[in-house]
Amino acid sequence: MELTERHVEGLKHLLYKMADDLLIIGHRNSEWTGMGPILEEDIAFSSMAQDKIGQSLAIYNILHEMGEQEPDTVAFTRNASSFHCSQLVEQPIGEYDFSLVRHFLYDYADAIRFDMLSNSIFEPLAMVCKKFRGELKYHTMHANIWIKDLAEGNEESKTRIQNALNKAYPMALSLFEPSEFDKELSEAEIFSGEAKCRTIWEKEVGTVILEAGLEIPQVSDPEEYYGGRSGKHTEHLQPLLDEMTEVFQIDPTADW
Amino acid sequence: MYGNAYIDPKKANSSLVDGENPEKLAEFEARIARGEKIEPKDWMPAMYRKQLVRMIEQHAHSEIIGSLPEGTWITRAPGFRRKLALMAKVQDEVGHAQLLYNAAETLGKSREDMINDLISGKSKYSNVFNYPAKTWADSAVIAWLIDAGAIVNQLANSRGSYGPYCRALERICAEESFHLKYGHDNVVFLATGTSKQREMVQDALTRWWPPIMHFFGPSDKDSVHSETLMRWKVKMASNDDMRQQFLNMYVPKIWDLGLTLPDANLKKNEETGKWDYTEPDWEEFKRVINGGGPCNAERLAVRRTAEENGQWVRKALLKESETYVTPLS
Ligand SMILES: [Fe+2]
Ligand SMILES: [Fe+2]
Ligand SMILES: [Fe+2]
Numbered sequence: 001m002e003l004t005e006r007h008v009e010g011l012k013h014l015l016y017k018m019a020d021d022l023l024i025i026g027h028r029n030s031e032w033t034g035m036g037p038i039l040e041e042d043i044a045f046s047s048m049a050q051d052k053i054g055q056s057l058a059i060y061n062i063l064h065e066m067g068e069q070e071p072d073t074v075a076f077t078r079n080a081s082s083f084h085c086s087q088l089v090e091q092p093i094g095e096y097d098f099s100l101v102r103h104f105l106y107d108y109a110d111a112i113r114f115d116m117l118s119n120s121i122f123e124p125l126a127m128v129c130k131k132f133r134g135e136l137k138y139h140t141m142h143a144n145i146w147i148k149d150l151a152e153g154n155e156e157s158k159t160r161i162q163n164a165l166n167k168a169y170p171m172a173l174s175l176f177e178p179s180e181f182d183k184e185l186s187e188a189e190i191f192s193g194e195a196k197c198r199t200i201w202e203k204e205v206g207t208v209i210l211e212a213g214l215e216i217p218q219v220s221d222p223e224e225y226y227g228g229r230s231g232k233h234t235e236h237l238q239p240l241l242d243e244m245t246e247v248f249q250i251d252p253t254a255d256w
Numbered sequence: 257m258y259g260n261a262y263i264d265p266k267k268a269n270s271s272l273v274d275g276e277n278p279e280k281l282a283e284f285e286a287r288i289a290r291g292e293k294i295e296p297k298d299w300m301p302a303m304y305r306k307q308l309v310r311m312i313e314q315h316a317h318s319e320i321i322g323s324l325p326e327g328t329w330i331t332r333a334p335g336f337r338r339k340l341a342l343m344a345k346v347q348d349e350v351g352h353a354q355l356l357y358n359a360a361e362t363l364g365k366s367r368e369d370m371i372n373d374l375i376s377g378k379s380k381y382s383n384v385f386n387y388p389a390k391t392w393a394d395s396a397v398i399a400w401l402i403d404a405g406a407i408v409n410q411l412a413n414s415r416g417s418y419g420p421y422c423r424a425l426e427r428i429c430a431e432e433s434f435h436l437k438y439g440h441d442n443v444v445f446l447a448t449g450t451s452k453q454r455e456m457v458q459d460a461l462t463r464w465w466p467p468i469m470h471f472f473g474p475s476d477k478d479s480v481h482s483e484t485l486m487r488w489k490v491k492m493a494s495n496d497d498m499r500q501q502f503l504n505m506y507v508p509k510i511w512d513l514g515l516t517l518p519d520a521n522l523k524k525n526e527e528t529g530k531w532d533y534t535e536p537d538w539e540e541f542k543r544v545i546n547g548g549g550p551c552n553a554e555r556l557a558v559r560r561t562a563e564e565n566g567q568w569v570r571k572a573l574l575k576e577s578e579t580y581v582t583p584l585s
Contacts, residue, residue: 030330033346034323035558037566038573039354046347050340057336072335096569153572160568247392248334254450256334 003122007188010181011122012066013084014191017229018113019059020085021175023075024237025106026052027244031093044142048103051135058128065124076248080231080238087225088171090237094164097157100150101164104143105172108205111136112197121189144208151212162214169217174225176201272303272484288489293419296362296583307490308418309363310379316356317374317381321555323349325389326398334392341438345399348431355427358584359420375560377547384467386549393446393453393460399439401464401506405471407432408502417489423585440509447513461510462518469519469536470544472499503531 003011029049036042060071068074088106093099114136117129150157176198185191209216227233248256273281280299287294294300327346333339357367373379384402389395407429414425446457473495476482485491493501504524510517521534544552 030343034327035562037569042350050343150572156568157572243331246332251450255445
């Protein structure tokens with residue numbers, strides 16, 4: 001089918017939020033490099049962070065083909081209010097329990113989104129999503145093992161994981177903040193929409209949480225962390241971007 | 257990244273073989289002379305084991321501590337290409353630490369003991385990592401020249417006698433050559449870039465030159481231990497020989513880029529075929545190796561914090577430890 005201007009606008013919005021989420025969570029998780037709780041996990045976390053940044057690059061490349069600027073320019077010159085990432089991914093890494101639980105909640109959402117989009121009528125995106133399915137499968141498997149092992153480890157680790165879950169779960173709902181384009185994108189079979197993503201996600205992460213002997217947190221205000229998709233961010237994003245672009249900004253026209 | 261064990265030159269030579277069964281010792285030395293590898297369950301002199309544990313352990317520490325100065329630039333790397341490459345490089349270094357701790361564990365010292373000795377300051381790591389990586393250009397110079405030095409050292413050691421260490425080093429060297437390519441490419445971009453970029457890389461190189469000259473350690477050809485350790489193929493080349501090899505390979509490449517080095521006496525002596533240079537300040541080397549460098553305290557503090565913060569995870573995963581460690585390589 002022919003994409004209307006409105007579809008293109010909606011697609012760009014979708015691609016920006018996906019790419020920005022991936023870049024920022026990849027960046028955050030890379031902060032663990034050399035600092036992980038055990039060497040094997042340090043290596044695994046770094047590897048997944050690299051995958052995320054690679055995936056974000058692939059999506060910025062689609063945007064570039066749609067007329068947006070070069071990936072480096074898009075990633076390294078915007079300020080926080082022009083970013084569309086969710087408030088979940090920009091949170092500081094905290095302790096390992098938080099980072100691990102965030103990785104679990106985020107990667108399920110990501111895997112579900114990529115899975116859905118593998119059937120999108122928008123070919124370039126469908127291809128990228130198919131290509132990264134293997135990586136995502138590994139990421140969710142990694143998260144499952146660790147959530148389960150630490151929930152069943154000892155009292156302290158169980159309490160830590162539950163507390164991290166209580167903190168991160170409401171934030172993770174911001175991944176599914178509805179967009180004004182959801183209905184049209186869904187009708188055009190480009191993307192089935194945030195609400196559908198969220199329903200599947202709640203079921204899937206819920207199963208893992210319960211199997212690990214943990215409780216699904218009750219959320220009083222699901223919209224508490226909304227806003228990231230339209231550039232409303234926590235105080236954590238701008239300092240992250242300042243750091244990320246520090247060298248690039250010495251001379252944005254130079255070849256690095 | 258690098259592990260050239262610092263051996264106390266004042267200890268007497270005889271202490272290396274004191275009390276060893278002469279027949280077993282002769283057989284052991286004959287195996288090594290024939291080019292055989294020594295494996296974890298084979299008989300070996302106590303001092304062979306001790307020197308190897310010390311050397312491999314220091315090497316492992318150097319990898320994990322070495323990931324810190326470069327690691328701080330991951331979040332600041334300019335552009336996707338550099339960011340992804342640096343992440344992969346530092347991840348490799350952590351992987352090297354894992355392989356090397358495992359190789360040392362096959363000799364009977366646990367990873368936990370080694371890490372405790374690292375953070376208490378009891379064991380050493382490569383001196384270069386006690387210097388700061390002040391700018392992005394420092395991270396480029398490290399990736400090129402420190403990894404280049406590491407390759408010289410590790411290639412030599414990979415021809416040593418202890419099987420698990422040699423095999424670990426073969427894997428490591430393959431990865432280090434990618435690091436060197438990445439570092440070189442990075443330095444080339446800076447050296448041929450804008451005036452600001454050139455200034456950054458020249459400044460980094462000037463600051464890193466003394467630690468690079470220190471990298472292979474003080475001259476040890478007269479060390480009383482060297483002869484035995486070389487016969488045992490624990491030590492494969494003298495520090496001076498490795499330094500010469502490094503200078504011969506990389507000084508011309510540095511000069512080709514139009515960069516200068518802060519040593520007016522540095523030149524190839526056409527008669528001897530060797531490089532002349534101003535002897536680096538070995539008093540500073542000793543001071544830094546003994547804790548007095550600009551970043552010793554910071555590096556250990558970071559490592560200690562990482563260990564402390566990760567303790568609850570390790571405790572939760574704790575299983576009965578095995579007595580025999582299977583070599584990863
Ligand atoms: Fe290394
Ligand atoms: Fe290295
Ligand atoms: Fe390396």
